[in-house]
Amino acid sequence: MSERTPFTGGEQSLRGSDLRLGYHGVTVVHDAAITLRAGAVTALVGPNGSGKSTLLRSLARLHPIAAGTVHLAGGATAAGLPAKEFARRVTLLAQSRPVPSGVTVHDVVGYGRHPYRGRWRGEDPQGPAAISRAMTVTGVAAMADRPVDELSGGELQRVWLATCLAQDTPVLLLDEPTTFLDLRYQVEILDLIRDLADDHDVAVGVVLHDLNHAAAVADEVVLLHDGRVRATGTPGQVFTEQALTETYGIRIEVSADPVNGLVTTRPVGRHLTRIPV
Numbered sequence: 001m002s003e004r005t006p007f008t009g010g011e012q013s014l015r016g017s018d019l020r021l022g023y024h025g026v027t028v029v030h031d032a033a034i035t036l037r038a039g040a041v042t043a044l045v046g047p048n049g050s051g052k053s054t055l056l057r058s059l060a061r062l063h064p065i066a067a068g069t070v071h072l073a074g075g076a077t078a079a080g081l082p083a084k085e086f087a088r089r090v091t092l093l094a095q096s097r098p099v100p101s102g103v104t105v106h107d108v109v110g111y112g113r114h115p116y117r118g119r120w121r122g123e124d125p126q127g128p129a130a131i132s133r134a135m136t137v138t139g140v141a142a143m144a145d146r147p148v149d150e151l152s153g154g155e156l157q158r159v160w161l162a163t164c165l166a167q168d169t170p171v172l173l174l175d176e177p178t179t180f181l182d183l184r185y186q187v188e189i190l191d192l193i194r195d196l197a198d199d200h201d202v203a204v205g206v207v208l209h210d211l212n213h214a215a216a217v218a219d220e221v222v223l224l225h226d227g228r229v230r231a232t233g234t235p236g237q238v239f240t241e242q243a244l245t246e247t248y249g250i251r252i253e254v255s256a257d258p259v260n261g262l263v264t265t266r267p268v269g270r271h272l273t274r275i276p277v
């Protein structure tokens, strides 16, 4: 089975160690470790409720850390940085966000520039180019003047992604970015994620449910199960039939994709076995 050449040589852009996370005193993530490197895509995978979103949100300072630390490049702790500086280094595309009414796509994408703005308007010389670039690569430029509350779920998802890209951070965290997207945009977003890592040295941490998407786009995967990191490594190392079958509780077959040789997974259901892949 061939694999994309794993890229693990980049600078550590973000490292979470010994993370314990919970809600109302109940721990849901135990002793988690994760490293995001410049120029690499790290996919977080695992069943519903395994702790992926909680872990990702903690890296973005959006979930309190009960124990452990998050360090950024250069050794600073995430917790020690002023809010605006942290926002220039790390951004998160959350699973859902409140949709403002009557605000245009262009203005919402412009929110991504907030960390670069001073007290007075006009102090963000790179802003207009960053906004325009983010809208172009996510395919939302043509809807710049439309109110965001009139968009479809997929269009809105791309606008939120554009807002994150406009923020122009070296660390990009994405929680299920392909949700709501049709096939074309699923593929385009995965391609874009790869481009951001390859061409712009961004460290990407992305929650994905589709294991084949993870195998196609990620250098490393972190497999979570019941709030614990069960395995970390390349898709080929982590996606074994035994690990996946035990983690997801259904039989999952693993093979090499006949076209590109990448590891590919196939969940086996009572009827799904009949679907040719």
Ligand SMILES: Nc1ncnc2c1ncn2[C@@H]1O[C@H](COP(=O)(O)OP(=O)(O)OP(=O)(O)O)[C@@H](O)[C@H]1O
Pocket: 023, 028, 046, 047, 048, 049, 050, 051, 052, 053, 054, 055
């Ligand atoms: N606001 C909350 N209050 C209490 N418990 C929560 C809250 N949000 C999540 N949890 C619990 O924390 C655990 C981890 O949830 P989390 O959303 O991180 O999992 P996930 O792997 O992202 O799941 P999914 O794939 O369904 O999005 C689950 O048991 C969940 O029920």
